[in-house]
Amino acid sequence: MATSSSPSTFEATHAMRSASTSSTPLPAAAASPLEPVASDSDALSGSKTAFVSGDNFFSWRDITYDVLLSKARRKEIKKQGKDASSPSSPPQEKASQAEKGSASPTDTLDEEKLEEFNETFPHLPPLDPMRRRVLNGVSGHVKRGEMVAILGASGAGKTSLLSTLSARLDKSSDIAGEVLFQGKQRNPATWKRLTGFVEQDDLMFSALTVQETLQYSADLRLPKRLYNKQERKQRVEDSIAMLRLEKCRDTRIGGTGQRGVSGGERKRVAVGTELVADVSVLLLDEPTSGLDAFAALNLVKNLKEITRERDLYTLMTIHQPSWNIFKHFDKVILLTRGQIYYSGPPALAPSWFESLGHNVPEGVNPADYYITIAENYEKTNAAEQRVRGLLSSWRQNGDSLTAERAAKELATTSQRPTEMDRKPSRIVPKSSDATELAGTWPNSWLHELSVLTHRCAMLIFKDPTIVFASLGQNIILLIIIGFAFFRLPLDQGGVLARVGALFIIPVNASFAVLFPILAIFPLQRDIMLRERSAGTYRISSFYLSKIITEVPNQLSQRLLFYVVIYWMVGLRQSAGKFFIWIAINLLQVSTAIGLGLVIGCGAKSIELANIFAPVINVIFLLFGGNLLPLSSIPPWLIYLHWMSPITYTYSALAQNEFRGLQFTCTADSQQCYRRGEDVLNQYDLGRFTIAENAGFLGAITVVFLALGYVFLRWFGKPSFRYVQPKKALSAQ
Numbered sequence: 183m184a185t186s187s188s189p190s191t192f193e194a195t196h197a198m199r200s201a202s203t204s205s206t207p208l209p210a211a212a213a214s215p216l217e218p219v220a221s222d223s224d225a226l227s228g229s230k231t232a233f234v235s236g237d238n239f240f241s242w243r244d245i246t247y248d249v250l251l252s253k254a255r256r257k258e259i260k261k262q263g264k265d266a267s268s269p270s271s272p273p274q275e276k277a278s279q280a281e282k283g284s285a286s287p288t289d290t291l292d293e294e295k296l297e298e299f300n301e302t303f304p305h306l307p308p309l310d311p312m313r314r315r316v317l318n319g320v321s322g323h324v325k326r327g328e329m330v331a332i333l334g335a336s337g338a339g340k341t342s343l344l345s346t347l348s349a350r351l352d353k354s355s356d357i358a359g360e361v362l363f364q365g366k367q368r369n370p371a372t373w374k375r376l377t378g379f380v381e382q383d384d385l386m387f388s389a390l391t392v393q394e395t396l397q398y399s400a401d402l403r404l405p406k407r408l409y410n411k412q413e414r415k416q417r418v419e420d421s422i423a424m425l426r427l428e429k430c431r432d433t434r435i436g437g438t439g440q441r442g443v444s445g446g447e448r449k450r451v452a453v454g455t456e457l458v459a460d461v462s463v464l465l466l467d468e469p470t471s472g473l474d475a476f477a478a479l480n481l482v483k484n485l486k487e488i489t490r491e492r493d494l495y496t497l498m499t500i501h502q503p504s505w506n507i508f509k510h511f512d513k514v515i516l517l518t519r520g521q522i523y524y525s526g527p528p529a530l531a532p533s534w535f536e537s538l539g540h541n542v543p544e545g546v547n548p549a550d551y552y553i554t555i556a557e558n559y560e561k562t563n564a565a566e567q568r569v570r571g572l573l574s575s576w577r578q579n580g581d582s583l584t585a586e587r588a589a590k591e592l593a594t595t596s597q598r599p600t601e602m603d604r605k606p607s608r609i610v611p612k613s614s615d616a617t618e619l620a621g622t623w624p625n626s627w628l629h630e631l632s633v634l635t636h637r638c639a640m641l642i643f644k645d646p647t648i649v650f651a652s653l654g655q656n657i658i659l660l661i662i663i664g665f666a667f668f669r670l671p672l673d674q675g676g677v678l679a680r681v682g683a684l685f686i687i688p689v690n691a692s693f694a695v696l697f698p699i700l701a702i703f704p705l706q707r708d709i710m711l712r713e714r715s716a717g718t719y720r721i722s723s724f725y726l727s728k729i730i731t732e733v734p735n736q737l738s739q740r741l742l743f744y745v746v747i748y749w750m751v752g753l754r755q756s757a758g759k760f761f762i763w764i765a766i767n768l769l770q771v772s773t774a775i776g777l778g779l780v781i782g783c784g785a786k787s788i789e790l791a792n793i794f795a796p797v798i799n800v801i802f803l804l805f806g807g808n809l810l811p812l813s814s815i816p817p818w819l820i821y822l823h824w825m826s827p828i829t830y831t832y833s834a835l836a837q838n839e840f841r842g843l844q845f846t847c848t849a850d851s852q853q854c855y856r857r858g859e860d861v862l863n864q865y866d867l868g869r870f871t872i873a874e875n876a877g878f879l880g881a882i883t884v885v886f887l888a889l890g891y892v893f894l895r896w897f898g899k900p901s902f903r904y905v906q907p908k909k910a911l912s913a914q
């Protein structure tokens with residue numbers, strides 16, 4: 183494969199090269215008050231990058247994104263630093279690194295390399311040896327109504343660029359550069375509502391239909407004061423039509439083990455959940471992944487139409503597109519090692535690469551070819567030179583090429599690229615001026631609560647698998663426990679069996695309630711995180727909606743169990759005692775719901791939740807029952823006894839049953855309890871009254887629910903970070 187940059191077959195190459203050497207600013211005629219242009223000669227000192235910005239542009243310049251190296255690697259580097267400063271550091275190490283050639287600017291950071299880096303990129307923030315530079319001086323822009331793709335091999339930095347531009351970044355990374363939307367800094371108060379971000383793992387509720395999914399999104403994201411119910415419905419209808427989802431509107435989304443919409447339709451629905459809102463920027467992370475070539479092409483064509491129709495700024499990452507798909511983009515940005523090696527219309531890519539001596543072999547998909555040549559898959563020096571050649575050619579000449587094109591784009595200043603072939607949009611956003619929404623939520627807290635509660639209830643009704651499974655579990659345990667303790671007699675055997683039954687019933691409840699909650703809550707939490715990163719609703723309304731639906735759901739499921747088991751075991755025949763039995767057990771179920779929410783909100787994944795839940799439950803039953811007498815619990819563990827809901831449930835149920843009960847003794851009884859009070863004294867179950875125990879259970883429920891809320895706030899806060907001009911390596 184030839185790697186030289188001559189002979190040139192690209193007509194613009196000559197012009198480009200001369201432009202780059204003379205550092206020609208953009209033609210003055212191109213600039214207008216509406217479309218301010220920052221060119222080579224202004225803005226960031228030292229930057230060579232042409233910067234196109236203005237009312238019709240979403241632009242970014244010299245983006246750098248540095249991530250912390252792993253702890254072990256940082257330790258190693260620190261150690262190496264110390265060793266290097268000692269005279270005994272091995273010189274051959276440096277030589278071998280230089281020979282290999284680095285994969286990215288920060289893979290090895292000897293002084294020579296730092297110097298070379300600073301000479302090549304004087305306008306970028308210096309490298310930090312403790313960080314890895316994932317994006318290195320990336321610039322570009324999307325014009326209104328354009329669809330742009332970011333392409334590159336795995337690990338090239340595509341998702342990082344998309345995340346930086348969307349501002350969805352974690353706190354540990356360092357970012358620098360400049361991002362302008364319509365010529366201004368992004369406003370943190372409005373940006374998340376202006377952008378629709380379609381994530382790669384399109385999490386959705388499998389039980390809801392396409393229409394329901396879109397309707398809930400519209401009801402939550404469109405402000406009620408601007409859109410009445412009918413208009414929100416209409417927006418969903420229009421989105422269904424735009425995304426060609428008519429045929430599957432009543433089909434469930436589906437998921438693992440549940441038939442639903444096709445992969446392509448699922449992606450469209452994910453796009454739809456963003457598009458029902460008044461977004462201006464549509465960002466998509468690998469929307470075609472997992473789709474066959476036909477479905478992928480259809481999706482891209484559809485996205486292009488929508489981009490035109492709604493005048494969006496659309497930017498997506500894409501992995502190995504077919505040439506057919508590649509051609510559909512208005513512009514493509516090719517990335518390798520966090521740097522651009524081509525940015526421009528796809529139609530001009532062949533000439534650019536040919537000018538560098540890279541002719542696409544016959545029968546090879548050009549898009550694949552361009553991505554492949556920018557990686558050193560062969561792990562040879564020649565391949566390394568090829569990759570470096572591509573990068574340096576773009577650095578030297580590509581920017582000028584971009585500048586030339588930008589000048590042309592700007593010359594057609596107020597015209598959108600597709601003004602001529604645009605259809606009038608079905609959807610006319612009412613809150614496109616996002617300042618209207620700045621600092622406020624789209625809807626009132628009560629509206630959020632009502633929509634979210636409705637959705638939670640629908641999820642229970644429409645996917646009763648978990649409810650049926652828990653009911654089945656309750657019935658099986660009812661039969662086993664009921665017959666094991668069936669109609670207990672009032673003799674000494676009946677005393678011990680009663681003690682066992684009154685302990686095992688709350689223990690069973692704590693497991694039976696906790697696990698069904700953990701089976702569904704983590705997914706709901708992840709969907710909440712995605713929805714909240716678009717500023718959709720408050721955490722408190724989400725959390726309360728969950729409590730409002732989960733409490734009656736669990737209580738009603740358990741109620742039947744408690745009624746029947748009371749009769750089967752043959753507990754006290756008194757209405758008052760029966761209702762106390764029900765009340766105490768339901769209070770304990772509330773503590774189990776609270777614990778489920780604490781674990782569900784606190785554990786980062788369902789796997790972790792399923793590890794924590796049994797451990798916590800076993801601790802509570804061990805220290806809360808009569809397995810371990812109070813006197814034998816070590817003092818430093820005694821608080822576990824007082825924290826356990828089983829302690830109070832068991833004590834209250836035992837008092838309710840045993841107080842005033844008489845037992846018979848036979849001559850051969852080794853130990854005889856004649857009165858129920860003797861049993862309570864023996865097991866130390868009368869420390870608090872029934873009412874006090876009920877109070878403690880109520881208090882534990884409140885503490886658990888509050889703790890769950892704190893965890894949810896803690897882990898559920900989306901992280902947004904905005905680069906600020908000239909504030910290198912800082913973040914908000």
Ligand SMILES: Nc1ncnc2c1ncn2[C@@H]1O[C@H](COP(=O)(O)OP(=O)(O)OP(=O)(O)O)[C@@H](O)[C@H]1O
Pocket residue numbers: 249250316334335336337338339340341342343352355499501
């Ligand atoms: N927060 C982070 N911490 C550590 N490394 C990171 C972080 N973010 C990105 N990286 C690294 O940066 C590189 C680029 O990642 P990115 O996800 O942007 O690649 P990509 O081009 O989207 O790849 P893919 O197509 O496989 O998704 C990868 O090597 C990744 O491991």
